[in-house]
Amino acid sequence: MRTEDDIRAAFRVLAASAPDPESVLAGVAQAEARRGDHSALQAVTPPTRPARSLPGRRAWTRRLAPPIAAAVAVLAIIGLAVALAAGGTRRLSPGPAQGAGSPAGLPRYYVAYQVGAQRAVIGDLATGAMITVNLPRLYVDGAAVTAGDRAFVFQTSRQSEPYHRYYYLARLSAPKRTVSLSRLPITATGQLVSFGLSPAGTALAVAFMDVSPPTRRVPGRVLSGVNIYSLNGTLLRAWRTRGYVCDPGPMTWAQNGLLMIGVRFQQDHYGECVLNVSAPGSSLLGAIRLVVPRLGPGWVVQTASMAGNGQTIAATANSAAPGDKWEFVVFSAVTGTVLRRSWPDDSGFDEEVLWDSYSGSQQIVQAPVSVRAKHQVYRYGVLTSGEFVPFRHFESEWFLTEFAF
């Protein structure tokens, strides 16, 4: 049988396992209800939208939301607990954390790692030299770099306990071309969704979601939070909120104390948000501020990075309007307004933003290359005012390799 026929057959089998429409609609109804029990649709519909069909939609929400919301909440928690117990087929893992741009300019060193491997490579963009870092027999699922690009933190876990994360600090001695590796006294638990190093390399921020399965006496709950640890293991700050809040993805910690994290909760907390690490209080929802909204007339952000000065966010984004394409968009991290957007050609902006400079004027991006290859090949380089210049010394053809700058 031809490969194409095999693909069709496999897809047909997979399609037969599609979720039940009722359960999906129940989840939608629950989300709508969570945004406001009696005005769910108004909460997600911009005021300028015509209200012509609102009665019907309200009826739909009213019909579904009240009886199902409570049951769905319990089922969701049970489902999450089962997923956790099952060993992680729904495991959410952090994206590659990004170092915040420093006034010194482009980073010289980067880290490359294979998800699941026990080795990483620290590379020199100026010379192409690479140093291998051998990690203990643990599963590497993320790495972070400081703005000074001489300190790297690896997040690891054991296959047998994927929701316990251990951290290792690698410090590069550039003159000696050596790397020292030490285990940090930090163990995080729960579904870790994002993490990042402070610009000075003295603290580690971890965003997580924790699930407590329901028991006969105690209802289950989902708790989301952000912890900040010093590298000697002291918990410096903690923010919490009930529910599933943080979105897996890169976290950037700017030099002005703002953390950029993806959040999915309610309309006013749904999209790319910033957390002021010096803000008082312990409520996560109270401490974060929505910058790039995703709902309503919002933006679907593929990859994003905040400038080192914390003033702008550069992203590959799509306004989700009919016929719209991916664009390179720069948002103000203060007001959320679009400062720049460019659409280089008819095919849209295919690059992914991996790092943003201190001033936001330069980005390190991953660009797909059209070549005959077994796997998708990417080029990596610097984007300056729309002009892409690939790195001269960079091994970019590793398959399924992640990078952090």
Add this chain to the structure above:
Amino acid sequence: MTFEEFARARLPAVLAFATVLAGQRATAEDLAQEVLIRAHARWDMIGQLDRPEMYVRKMILNEFLSWRRRSWRLIPSGHNELTTGSAPDHATGYAEHEAMLAEIAKLPRRQRAVLVLRYYEDRSDAEIAELLGCAPGSVRGYASRALAALRIELRPQQADGPTIATYQLGDADAYRG
């Protein structure tokens, strides 16, 4: 078309599309739910379109392509939840389907999307190009690379090859095209 009419008539097909695209029922559920929340919020506009289902499928596709890169890559291959549609007395066929789906899951998202649109939705390259926002030539490029990768990976002598978790960084030749 009202949202309720859409949900009644077209949602199962849309969910099947999301499942094939995502490769997992649980992920498809998240994907579809995310999209339906936004579609519901703007149904005034979508409901006026000639083919609302196409628009929702485009939203599903965009969401799939935009989903955080890492969270998709880390979904272990071979863990597809094929709870229905497979008969126990067709174990060989099931294993072949699972092997194929595991390899498809390793493809870059755009390549995977092209395969789904071409071989599940039976769309033309021009339609796929419009949906993906790229040139038809790019669609053919994505498809040929994806098929080449699958043919290489699914050759009998490589059936027991390394899984995603056993690739070693530093063995760069293993990852080169």
